Amino acid sequence: MSWFTQTIFSTSVGRKVIMALTGLFLCTFLAVHLAGNFQLLHNDGGKAFNLYTVFMTSNPLIKTISYVNFAFILGHVVWGAYITYKNRQARPTGYAYNDPGKTSSFSSRWMGVLGTMILIFLIIHLKDFKMAYLGITHKLDLVTYTLDNGDQVEVKNMYDEVIEEFHEPVVVGIYVLSMIALGFHLYHGFQSAFQTLGLRHPKYTPVIKSAGFIFWGLIPLGFAIIPLIIFFCRN
Amino acid sequence: MSGHMNLTLKVWRQKDAKAAGKLETYEAKDVSPDMSFLEMIDVVNESLIKKGVEPIAFDHDCREGICGACSMYINGHAHGPKQGITTCQLHMRSFKDGETITIEPWRAKAFPIIKDLVVDRSAFDRIIQAGGYVSVNTGVTIDANAIAIPKEHADNAMDAATCIGCGACVAACKNASATLFLSAKVSQLALLPQGHPERAARVEAMIDQMELEGFGNCTNTEACSAECPKEIGQEHIARMNREFYAAKLSSSKTK
Ligand code: HEM
Ligand code: SF4
Numbered sequence: 001m002s003w004f005t006q007t008i009f010s011t012s013v014g015r016k017v018i019m020a021l022t023g024l025f026l027c028t029f030l031a032v033h034l035a036g037n038f039q040l041l042h043n044d045g046g047k048a049f050n051l052y053t054v055f056m057t058s059n060p061l062i063k064t065i066s067y068v069n070f071a072f073i074l075g076h077v078v079w080g081a082y083i084t085y086k087n088r089q090a091r092p093t094g095y096a097y098n099d100p101g102k103t104s105s106f107s108s109r110w111m112g113v114l115g116t117m118i119l120i121f122l123i124i125h126l127k128d129f130k131m132a133y134l135g136i137t138h139k140l141d142l143v144t145y146t147l148d149n150g151d152q153v154e155v156k157n158m159y160d161e162v163i164e165e166f167h168e169p170v171v172v173g174i175y176v177l178s179m180i181a182l183g184f185h186l187y188h189g190f191q192s193a194f195q196t197l198g199l200r201h202p203k204y205t206p207v208i209k210s211a212g213f214i215f216w217g218l219i220p221l222g223f224a225i226i227p228l229i230i231f232f233c234r235n
Numbered sequence: 236m237s238g239h240m241n242l243t244l245k246v247w248r249q250k251d252a253k254a255a256g257k258l259e260t261y262e263a264k265d266v267s268p269d270m271s272f273l274e275m276i277d278v279v280n281e282s283l284i285k286k287g288v289e290p291i292a293f294d295h296d297c298r299e300g301i302c303g304a305c306s307m308y309i310n311g312h313a314h315g316p317k318q319g320i321t322t323c324q325l326h327m328r329s330f331k332d333g334e335t336i337t338i339e340p341w342r343a344k345a346f347p348i349i350k351d352l353v354v355d356r357s358a359f360d361r362i363i364q365a366g367g368y369v370s371v372n373t374g375v376t377i378d379a380n381a382i383a384i385p386k387e388h389a390d391n392a393m394d395a396a397t398c399i400g401c402g403a404c405v406a407a408c409k410n411a412s413a414t415l416f417l418s419a420k421v422s423q424l425a426l427l428p429q430g431h432p433e434r435a436a437r438v439e440a441m442i443d444q445m446e447l448e449g450f451g452n453c454t455n456t457e458a459c460s461a462e463c464p465k466e467i468g469q470e471h472i473a474r475m476n477r478e479f480y481a482a483k484l485s486s487s488k489t490k
């Protein structure tokens with residue numbers, strides 16, 4: 001094994017670096033993804049959202065980033081599962097009486113379960129939307145828009161698909177629950193990643209912990225509020 | 236006697252490393268609130284001996300919070316419910332009359348049980364042997380003040396050096412990780428000029444040894460610092476991680 005593979009597979013700190021770097025990358029991805037989702041709330045019959053969807057799925061740079069993103073999700077899941085498995089092995093017999101609630105946060109103790117909830121959500125989410133967009137599960141309707149420069153374009157009506165999905169109570173319920181899990185995952189995960197990377201300092205750590213609210217609070221809230229607005233206020 | 240308490244103890248009894256253990260219930264009668272937890276067990280053991288029952292085996296030595304021997308997981312906490320103390324510094328006034336107290340050994344694959352509450356912590360010794368030292372050639376004694384050390388570094392190194400190797404961090408960690416223990420030594424020696432020559436080799440070797448011993452991976456739950464009798468802080472883990480990255484990226488070890 002080279003020093004690099006030895007580090008990321010066979011040392012605890014090395015494994016954690018993979019978790020931290022992929023985790024932080026996924027955090028930036030969440031921010032970009034949410035900015036895109038807000039296009040759904042334009043009252044324009046879906047034009048902004050549908051054009052944005054085309055941009056996101058055709059621009060070569062964005063496409064490359066999206067492949068990297070899938071690879072990172074996979075890496076995060078595989079390393080997360082490996083770490084969780086190793087940590088179980090490190091304590092084959094548990095305590096008959098344990099009281100961990102006073103010394104560590106709920107989030108920090110349930111990262112694996114919260115992550116698995118997010119993974120299940122991601123699978124459902126990709127099936128519902130990505131596979132529909134790609135025409136695998138069913139064919140989307142087409143719409144024609146006139147661009148600012150006068151050109152006409154014909155694009156898939158992803159907007160209608162989303163609106164339809166977000167009128168299903170079960171879909172909205174799963175979506176909102178998953179965002180709660182994401183919030184808890186990032187309540188521990190975001191600041192934990194900086195600690196893992198050794199970025200701890202009396203001046204900056206309080207700033208990181210406060211900024212974490214954007215990731216564990218505002219971003220999951222933003223994701224959750226869109227289906228709720230569509231479910232209750234759009235038809 | 237006024238203020239004395241009667242308690243019910245549930246104690247992990249295990250004949251030897253291979254035997255299956257179980258929790259046994261004992262009554263601790265007429266316990267003075269001024270007794271230390273270990274003195275209370277001494278008294279219970281005397282009554283067990285009188286009854287012809289094998290006394291409870293437990294580790295202890297200094298009984299003043301400096302040796303780190305007295306490993307006991309009491310009511311779900313390493314060294315009991317109070318913070319910043321070892322079991323020998325825990326007093327019975329921290330419990331209520333009539334209370335049931337559950338006492339278990341440290342639980343970790345790397346700390347196998349020898350008997351009852353006694354676990355084998357030699358994994359810690361092997362981690363220290365892997366790199367937790369400075370190599371000094373013998374010769375004349377050097378003036379202690381010949382090397383200038385900033386006060387802040389000296390203080391932080393001293394904080395890290397207070398680790399007594401008790402293993403409470405491992406016991407409390409949901410991952411049975413020894414990261415806080417390692418970080419205390421790595422951090423102490425990284426902060427001092429005497430530690431610098433072996434800096435990179437030290438952190439790599441100690442982390443490899445932790446892996447070999449079967450300790451878990453740190454997930455930053457911070458339970459270790461909360462349970463550490465010397466209140467070793469999380470900043471030492473961050474410093475050890477930095478040491479590790481610097482070592483991995485710059486050392487000439489390519490395997
Ligand atoms: C968009 C989705 C996700 C984001 C933004 C995210 C983010 C993070 C971050 C920032 C960390 C902290 C890394 C560290 O402590 O150094 C982390 C840890 C972790 N994640 Fe995720 N994660 C996501 C999805 C998942 C999924 C799908 C799983 C698993 C199936 C998962 C499982 C874990 C585990 C097991 C840990 C390690 C626990 C720990 O270090 O405390 N995560 N995640
Ligand atoms: S770091 Fe604290 S809890 Fe861990 S061995 Fe040292 S003194 Fe004990």
Ligand code: FES
Nearest residue numbers: 298302303305323
């Ligand atoms: S017996 Fe030495 S620390 Fe408790």
